[in-house]
Amino acid sequence: MDAAKLLRQAIQAARSGRELTARDLFLDIVHMEPENEIAWTWLSGLLDPLDDRIAACERILSINPENRQIRAYREKLLVEYEVERQRKIRELDKEVKQIRRFAEDGKHEEALLLLQNILREDNRHKEAWLLFADLSANINDKVRAYKAIVQNDPSDKSAKDALKRYRYFQRNPLELAASYEEDGELDKAIDLYNVLAIQAGTTSEFERIHRKIVRLEDAKIENLRHIKPSFTILRLSVGLPLLYILEIFIQEGLNPFKYPTPGLWIGIPLVVLGSFLLTVAGIRVRHAIWRRWFGQQGERGSNAMRALVAVAGWMLVLTPHLLLMWDSFLRLQSFQIPASPWGS
Amino acid sequence: MIPINDTEPNRYSWFPFMTISIIAINTFIEIAKPLYLPDDMTFLQYWEFMMRFYFTPKLILAAEGPGIASSITSVFMHGSFFHLLGNMGALWVFGRRVEDACGAWRFLVFYLLAGISAGLITTLVMYNSPIPNVGASGAIFGVMGAYVLLYPGGRIRTLIFISFVPTWPRIRAGWIVLYFLGVQIIPALDMMFNNANYGVGYWAHLGGFFSAVFIFLFLRPEAFARYLSDTSV
Numbered sequence: 066m067d068a069a070k071l072l073r074q075a076i077q078a079a080r081s082g083r084e085l086t087a088r089d090l091f092l093d094i095v096h097m098e099p100e101n102e103i104a105w106t107w108l109s110g111l112l113d114p115l116d117d118r119i120a121a122c123e124r125i126l127s128i129n130p131e132n133r134q135i136r137a138y139r140e141k142l143l144v145e146y147e148v149e150r151q152r153k154i155r156e157l158d159k160e161v162k163q164i165r166r167f168a169e170d171g172k173h174e175e176a177l178l179l180l181q182n183i184l185r186e187d188n189r190h191k192e193a194w195l196l197f198a199d200l201s202a203n204i205n206d207k208v209r210a211y212k213a214i215v216q217n218d219p220s221d222k223s224a225k226d227a228l229k230r231y232r233y234f235q236r237n238p239l240e241l242a243a244s245y246e247e248d249g250e251l252d253k254a255i256d257l258y259n260v261l262a263i264q265a266g267t268t269s270e271f272e273r274i275h276r277k278i279v280r281l282e283d284a285k286i287e288n289l290r291h292i293k294p295s296f297t298i299l300r301l302s303v304g305l306p307l308l309y310i311l312e313i314f315i316q317e318g319l320n321p322f323k324y325p326t327p328g329l330w331i332g333i334p335l336v337v338l339g340s341f342l343l344t345v346a347g348i349r350v351r352h353a354i355w356r357r358w359f360g361q362q363g364e365r366g367s368n369a370m371r372a373l374v375a376v377a378g379w380m381l382v383l384t385p386h387l388l389l390m391w392d393s394f395l396r397l398q399s400f401q402i403p404a405s406p407w408g409s
Numbered sequence: 410m411i412p413i414n415d416t417e418p419n420r421y422s423w424f425p426f427m428t429i430s431i432i433a434i435n436t437f438i439e440i441a442k443p444l445y446l447p448d449d450m451t452f453l454q455y456w457e458f459m460m461r462f463y464f465t466p467k468l469i470l471a472a473e474g475p476g477i478a479s480s481i482t483s484v485f486m487h488g489s490f491f492h493l494l495g496n497m498g499a500l501w502v503f504g505r506r507v508e509d510a511c512g513a514w515r516f517l518v519f520y521l522l523a524g525i526s527a528g529l530i531t532t533l534v535m536y537n538s539p540i541p542n543v544g545a546s547g548a549i550f551g552v553m554g555a556y557v558l559l560y561p562g563g564r565i566r567t568l569i570f571i572s573f574v575p576t577w578p579r580i581r582a583g584w585i586v587l588y589f590l591g592v593q594i595i596p597a598l599d600m601m602f603n604n605a606n607y608g609v610g611y612w613a614h615l616g617g618f619f620s621a622v623f624i625f626l627f628l629r630p631e632a633f634a635r636y637l638s639d640t641s642v
Contacts, residue, residue: 289631290638297630304515304626308522315480315529318472347512348630393478397461400474405456406539 068098075107084111102128109138115146154190157183161192173200189217198227202253204241207231230356233363239274240363246281247350249291255281294350298341301348305340305382306333312389326392332385339381346375411568412502412585413577417560419509420642421629427513428504431520432497435545438485439493462486463541466532477525483544484524496549502565503549503556503582507624510559510642515627523551523620530616534601542610547617550589554621557586559632559642590618 075090088111094104102125109121122139125132160183168176180197183190191214198210211228214221234241238261245254258278265271309332317324345352346366355361359370366374419425446458460468461475462482468474475482487493508516527547531538556563564579597611628636635642 287635287640288638289634289640292630292634292637297633300626300633301515301630304518304522304623307623307626308518308525311522311525311529312477312480315469315525315532316472316476318470318476319529319532320470320472324472347514350630390478393475396473397475397478400460402457402460403468403539405452407452 068094068101071097072101072104075104079107079111087111100128102132106135109135115142115149118142119146153187157187157190158192161190161196165196168196168200176200188213191217191221198231202256204231204235204238208235230363237363240365242277243349243365244351244363247294251281251285255285294352297348297350298344298352301344302337302341305343306337309333309336309382309385309389312386316389316392329385329389329392332388335381335385339378339383342374342378342381344378346371346378410585410588412499412565413568414566415502415506415563415582416566416579417506417563419506421509421631422512425505425508427516427520428500428508431504431517432500435485435487435493435497439487439490459541463543464528464532465541466535466538468539469528469532470536480525480528480544481521483528483542484521484548485545486543487545488543492543492546496545499549500552503553506560506563507552507555510629510632511624511627512629515629519555519624519627520548520552522623523555523617524548526620526623527551527610527613527617530619531610531612534612540606542613544610544613544617546610547613547620550614550617551620553586553589554618555624557583558621558624559628559636562641590615593618 071090071094075087075094078084078090079087088108091104091108091111094101095108098104105121105125105128109118109125112118112121119139119142122135122142125135126139129135160179164176164179164183167179177197177200180193180200183193184197187193194210194214198207201207201210208228208231211224211231214224215228218224234244238257242254242257242261245251245257255278258274258281262271262274262278265274313326313329313332314321316329317326321330345354349365351364352366353364354374355364355366355370359366361367361370447454459465462479463486464479464483465474469476469480487496504516504520507519511519524544524547527550528542528544531542531544531547561583563582565582565585566577567580567585568575568577570576593611593614596605596607596609597615599605600607600611625633625636628642632642
């Protein structure tokens with residue numbers, strides 16, 4: 066049957082209220098004649114989802130850019146589409162919030178299933194992707210989630226950083242497990258270590274991972290309290306500056322106003338920084354300096370970087386101490402030894 | 410009452426590198442001291458030695474002499490060979506597991522902090538004293554205090570003579586430390602109020618002991634988590 070005859074039948078069907086038949090016929094026509102403006106015009110009113118109607122309008126405008134009626138109609142559809150989209154987003158936001166509460170109750174698997182449904186409906190929903198990335202223990206899922214967020218909004222810097230980090234973790238899954246451990250998510254860490262133990266290539270690698278699993282299981286049995294890495298770094302950074310301040314205090318006769326040596330006080334920030342660097346290099350916890358200064362996406366630092374930072378830390382700590390010892394040495398040079406209270 | 414050994418094993422590390430190093434340094438200094446001092450040494454020469462390497466409260470307060478350098482060197486000085494033996498024995502008994510809970514380098518910093526704090530307390534209390542002091546015992550008392558804080562249930566194999574008969578029961582560390590602390594208090598107060606001179610740095614011992622609270626700044630993350638979780642460190 067030729068297109069003109071089909072067109073007549075389709076218009077007749079549309080006018081007599083047989084919309085589905087008419088829509089199928091018009092679709093056949095545009096299949097045969099993709100540039101048929103009349104068929105596309107009818108379709109722009111008959112298609113069901115708003116975005117299909119908008120697509121039909123855009124097709125008409127590409128065939129005939131002068132079609133003002135269709136242009137105005139497309140504008141109207143776009144407004145409707147936006148209103149509809151906002152309403153949908155609000156609904157989905159509500160659903161995501163509910164799912165988050167669900168996940169907080171420990172029902173991770175169910176929450177993930179519900180999230181996947183939402184994402185099938187709207188794969189641009191950022192909150193849903195973020196929650197999905199957070200809940201899924203699978204590193205590939207996390208990469209997929211952040212990839213989608215970046216695709217939808219290429220200007221989202223934090224998502225880009227997260228994507229980079231998780232791609233790094235894809236290549237170094239042991240570090241991801243260690244991160245879970247640091248965040249106190251022992252179950253997640255054990256699950257991942259178990260997967261990695263199965264995938265281990267050598268016996269020694271398997272044993273290394275197995276030891277970590279045993280250590281974490283022991284920690285779970287002991288019910289160890291989780292301490293934030295930032296607090297640990299702060300706590301361990303205090304000791305050396307405290308020692309240095311005590312030393313200056315003694316050097317100044319316990320009275321910095323009477324016997325001031327400002328040169329030694331300048332050493333305090335150096336010791337504080339040095340102590341911080343030594344702590345960060347000495348304990349295997351995440352810190353942003355590894356990413357910012359050395360581009361280490363896992364935020365943990367390789368052994369070589371740690372050694373480098375430790376050397377810098379020691380230098381910063383030892384330099385003020387050496388100056389302090391030099392001050393002591395100079396004082397000793399001019400020291401008049403007092404007489405013994407017991408005579409000679 | 411002589412503490413001999415802590416029978417519990419280490420949890421985090423197998424070798425107490427820093428404890429043994431500190432014992433070695435102290436022993437070396439005690440052996441090297443006669444080599445440094447002349448054979449026909451006069452009391453004046455020994456006095457000059459003490460003024461340089463021991464800390465003297467009056468000099469510290471007047472900001473005279475070597476200052477902090479003498480506070481640090483005094484942490485590695487002993488009055489006699491038996492003084493060294495007693496201190497290093499206690500360091501071995503109590504230091505091994507404290508080092509295990511901290512890690513070697515942090516343990517060294519804690520040890521110095523305890524020793525220097527001991528000197529500071531002595532200076533504050535005996536502010537007018539021209540007598541030079543050694544400070545190793547203060548650091549050892551700091552280690553003992555830290556041990557009791559970290560391992561309150563720890564038991565120490567201790568040599569006790571009952572009517573000249575030796576026995577070596579395992580006694581709770583708390584009782585041992587309480588005993589050693591108890592024998593410091595009366596002479597310390599006597600020194601403070603009556604200017605008594607026992608030739609022993611009782612205030613340094615007490616100062617070192619109370620500086621043990623700083624141990625929490627040096628514990629490994631796992632040991633600190635265990636301490637907060639009320640499980641064995």
